[in-house]
Amino acid sequence: MFFASGSGSNFQAVIDAIENNEIDAVITGLITDNEYAGAIRRAENHNICVSIINNFGADEAAEELLSVLKGWTPDLIILAGFLKKIPDEITRLYQNRIINIHPSLLPKYGGKGFYGNHVHKAVLEAGDKSSGCTVHYVNENYDEGKIIKQKTVDVLPDDTPETLAARVLAEEHNLLPSVIRQLLNQK
Numbered sequence: 001m002f003f004a005s006g007s008g009s010n011f012q013a014v015i016d017a018i019e020n021n022e023i024d025a026v027i028t029g030l031i032t033d034n035e036y037a038g039a040i041r042r043a044e045n046h047n048i049c050v051s052i053i054n055n056f057g058a059d060e061a062a063e064e065l066l067s068v069l070k071g072w073t074p075d076l077i078i079l080a081g082f083l084k085k086i087p088d089e090i091t092r093l094y095q096n097r098i099i100n101i102h103p104s105l106l107p108k109y110g111g112k113g114f115y116g117n118h119v120h121k122a123v124l125e126a127g128d129k130s131s132g133c134t135v136h137y138v139n140e141n142y143d144e145g146k147i148i149k150q151k152t153v154d155v156l157p158d159d160t161p162e163t164l165a166a167r168v169l170a171e172e173h174n175l176l177p178s179v180i181r182q183l184l185n186q187k
Helices: 010-017 040-043 059-072 088-093 115-126 162-187
Strands: 029-032 050-053 077-080 097-104 130-137 146-156
Touching: 010 040, 010 162, 029 040, 050 059, 050 130, 059 088, 077 162, 088 097, 097 162, 130 162, 146 162
Parallel strands: 029 050, 077 097
Antiparallel strands: 097 130, 130 146
């Protein structure tokens, strides 16, 4: 099952990998905190259940989230562009079963506020020669869980946050399905 707040392009990359028989899995649902997320349309186009939790972070949202998770019984939970912190009780209950894709080579440029072009702008401002993406386990702290796998992308001299973001995102679309396949095959 997935959590997404935005367009859902990584979500779509995994849907495509499943439909192309590259991953043997069923996506039980999508949880989002954004009723306008493009990921919702992607889920509906593939008959995937959607749960919108608007008040994410409130106590009643944690209870609603737990109820949805228990109903969908996921083997693996994937955060793909989800911008809210997962409640600690959920990360403990699903320890080593929640993963996240992040647009940097963690531990660099991780944590609250480091998402999307904020990450790529920081990479360019620091003068880094490489960037990339990371899939990691989710724990109680933003982007601090154990790293599963990373993919490096060269930073080009004429890069802008947008051009760097496009190259990193292309690698995310390969890395995330690859890691999901690896983790599911281990079970």
